[in-house]
Amino acid sequence: MLQQLTVLFKDHLSTDPTVYCTDKYTVYQLADGLRFGVENTILTTREADLLDLLAERVVTSSSDQVTSWRHRLERNQAEEPSPFRMIHFLFEQLDERTSEDLQQLLYSFFHSSSLIIPLTANRLVVIEREETVPEEDLHDFFTALQSDFLIDGKVLIGQQRKSGDIATQFRLEQAALREIPLLHIERFLPALTRLVLLSAEIRHELTQRFITPLEYESRETIHAFCRANLNVSLTAKHLFLHRNSLQYRLDRLTEQTEIDIRSFEGATFLYTLLLVA
Template sequence: MFNRLLQLYPNSISTHKPLANPNYIWLQSDSNYIGIPKSNLSEAERSLLLALFPIENVGKQPPLSALANEWHDYLINDGQLPSTHSVRIRFIHFSISNIRDEFPFDEWEEALKSLFPNEVIIIPFNSGQGVIIEEQSNVSITEEELFSAIQAFESDFFFKTHFYIGRFQEPGPSLKSLFSLEQSFLELSLTEHPEERIVTREKLLPLFLYQMIPNAEKNIMFADVHSLLKDDIELAETIKVYIENQSNATLTAKQLFMHRNSLQYRIDKFIEKTGIDIKTFHGAFFAYLACLHIDEK
């Protein structure tokens, strides 16, 4: 039924958690949610859909500071862009899963802020999602530092945290659109790679582009590779991990618990079977998308 709704309302979004966005109505079926823009629905349609797919709530939002409230109003509603002392800022989006009924947001916010060398603004959208706004300075938190903090958080607070780290950008007319795009990137990661704790634009772009290809065209484009490898899924997974590791054979062999010579044999076997030279940029990019297609099948 949800797939049918997504077809009927192509501007809808599908998520694991409803976002605190007043421009959408949220429908729930089991553990999935779909947000449909209110502007796409008549009053009769809204009433019918909410009756068929009732949702308890979209999560309570903790109290906000004056500045955080300005940012929330800008990002979620139609507010004005708040003034910032920095020329460039970035969004670090977060999503928390396995939350207990009584989530100590104040404690978690204090612990999170302590990680950053400079003051940051934390804006929760509901009890499990939000965004951190960081101004660019001489020292910024690194991906490695954030990953170490995640491990400590999971030990102290008993839940899982996922981050999407955006790029520093100059505030301007496209900032709100960038925010929405990055939100969709985080949701894509939560759906397709829930084991990943930290993701970036570079990590997710191939998957994002792959999902933009219509299914019928995917089936045609990758048909030959799928036919050759459908009985050797392990080979496709090996090549996928190898490309994800920037063609680093040592790192890939260690991650897959295999001898480097065995890995090289699989790489040569893949090139021989498919005719795709994954040692080139274009060959590696196409092969990676083909491996995503095999995973999907």
């Protein structure tokens, strides 16, 4: 597609970030993540509308903080020492006015310590820092948004972490967001479990992150616990362990993976990864 666009716009199109980062360009992102900019002076309204159908328009911001965070999320890695959780929003085509109104609602809904990061004209992420919004409230808020704005969209509730690589977390959760059905709000673990089954690349990455570092004892515990339908007593019996010893193993697994294996979603996620490892 980029080749055809280059033929159409010729020298007025650039894939060089040092060129299209200025206000003279409107920036777009293709489905494969490639970005390009087209000079505003030659871009007609009809061409802009067509490009909006073919690619996502990247939102530029006058806020240094927002720009800095966006660049940070787009790196290969970015360690975050403080607790965080990301809430990802993706909507059908939004006009500029609706997008601005939507951002104002998000600012009023989330805690003041949260950051609202517009990514494209239709996609944004909220980074929760000191306080997080209850999931029930998020469900109600998402329903109200669709009703009040008459727009379709989807939301991914990201993993709550004490610290870690926020850039990698962002990339994985954005990939999971794309596979969520429209009109749905979904948690991190079910979304990533679906992604494990759809993407060999993500499957390998998640296996390397969550399963490969585990010793045999931990893998054995995951397998036995899931086979026993998350029944602690039955699992302890199958592994010839005292119940307290098994509880210690389960606590250790949660500490190692940051995934609560005692929950159905956590157990499903780790068991699926174990089977494909």
